[in-house]
Amino acid sequence: MPLSPLDDFLAHQTIDTFDRVFTTDRHFYDRYYFNMHACSDELFLVTGMGQYPNLGTTDAFVCISHGTTQYTVRASRILGSNRLDTRIGPFEVKVLEGLQKIQLILDENEWGVAFDITFDGVTAPIQEPRQTVEELGRTILDSNRYAQLGRYSGTLQVGGETFAVTPDRFKGVRDRSGGIRPVGERPAPGIAATVERKAGFFHQWLPMQFDDFMLKVFVEEDENGDRTMEESVKIWNLGIDKPHEPMGRPELDFEYIPGTRELASARIDLTPPGGVPLHVKTTPLRTVYLMAGSGYIPVDGWGHGVFQGELKVEGLTYDMGDPAVRKRYAMLNETLSRFELSTGEIGYGMHENLVTGVYKPHGFVAPDTMAP
Numbered sequence: 001m002p003l004s005p006l007d008d009f010l011a012h013q014t015i016d017t018f019d020r021v022f023t024t025d026r027h028f029y030d031r032y033y034f035n036m037h038a039c040s041d042e043l044f045l046v047t048g049m050g051q052y053p054n055l056g057t058t059d060a061f062v063c064i065s066h067g068t069t070q071y072t073v074r075a076s077r078i079l080g081s082n083r084l085d086t087r088i089g090p091f092e093v094k095v096l097e098g099l100q101k102i103q104l105i106l107d108e109n110e111w112g113v114a115f116d117i118t119f120d121g122v123t124a125p126i127q128e129p130r131q132t133v134e135e136l137g138r139t140i141l142d143s144n145r146y147a148q149l150g151r152y153s154g155t156l157q158v159g160g161e162t163f164a165v166t167p168d169r170f171k172g173v174r175d176r177s178g179g180i181r182p183v184g185e186r187p188a189p190g191i192a193a194t195v196e197r198k199a200g201f202f203h204q205w206l207p208m209q210f211d212d213f214m215l216k217v218f219v220e221e222d223e224n225g226d227r228t229m230e231e232s233v234k235i236w237n238l239g240i241d242k243p244h245e246p247m248g249r250p251e252l253d254f255e256y257i258p259g260t261r262e263l264a265s266a267r268i269d270l271t272p273p274g275g276v277p278l279h280v281k282t283t284p285l286r287t288v289y290l291m292a293g294s295g296y297i298p299v300d301g302w303g304h305g306v307f308q309g310e311l312k313v314e315g316l317t318y319d320m321g322d323p324a325v326r327k328r329y330a331m332l333n334e335t336l337s338r339f340e341l342s343t344g345e346i347g348y349g350m351h352e353n354l355v356t357g358v359y360k361p362h363g364f365v366a367p368d369t370m371a372p
Helices: 190-194 323-329
Strands: 028-037 043-052 057-066 069-078 091-097 101-106 114-121 131-135 138-158 161-165 171-180 200-209 213-222 227-236 251-256 263-270 278-289 311-319 333-341 346-357
Touching: 028 101, 028 114, 028 333, 043 138, 043 278, 043 333, 057 091, 057 278, 138 200, 171 200, 171 346, 213 263, 263 346, 278 346, 311 323
Parallel strands: none
Antiparallel strands: 028 043, 028 171, 043 057, 057 069, 069 311, 091 101, 101 114, 114 138, 131 138, 138 161, 138 171, 200 213, 200 346, 213 227, 251 263, 263 278, 278 333, 333 346
């Protein structure tokens, strides 16, 4: 248990040094996620960084959809004992003001993607319902997450262009999560090989940003449409002295692009307790496909927490103008969207969508069924 700079802070929760987490579970993780857009279909950036103390690794990525290309840069290194060191090759994250200002850096590199941008929160962070899943007496998912809307300032380079990132245009959401989830190399299943896997999974995460408030909707369901996770809340911007407002059970109605499971449009109906029903129309603008190199879904030996050596940095490009390429990577989709409320307000943000395996409510009666 070597000492590190964090051990000088009056923040210990155990008698161990800070390089040692509370559990020896190899799947423990600690993660940043950010996205950024210009309130238009111009571009969409998604970036993240994670540490995996019991795997001894840390990694980072950025995926940017611009034009018909998705640009991905990713890096991984041995973690070491200093959890304050977030430098991973060209990537770095700096907490300038806790729960408020975070600086994100990707140094100039051979792939022509770089940024120095600062996220500044416009809402207070909101904690999501805790997710816990057990299997055969073992916890396989135990995740705690909070989300926050913000504005960005700085500079961005991508696709041969340089963008002045100004807070009047560039907005987005971040989340901060940690706990236990499947990361790293897949272990031998043992008795878990006898467990019948769920036939399907429906996941929708929507942080919607309007001028004065955020609408946050989070829904997960099984193959039959039985709900396993639900969140629906209105959060006012900092400086507006109003409490969070529950928005009731969200009901989602989708239209898919024929031959795919990609969103063509969506409608979300909200019924606040004792209030007037609110309807949200979702219009997709562009999508970052996280399966294309981010590590959220392991592909070609790269996944969150998977050991890549002392230091490894890669750059990749994907022609998302080719339907065959999109079909290969369209699974966990970060869809930048325009949101129109029945009360007239217009907002922007992300509709994260994942529909895998069987999902009977939308007619996906087999794992390979696509929309007609």
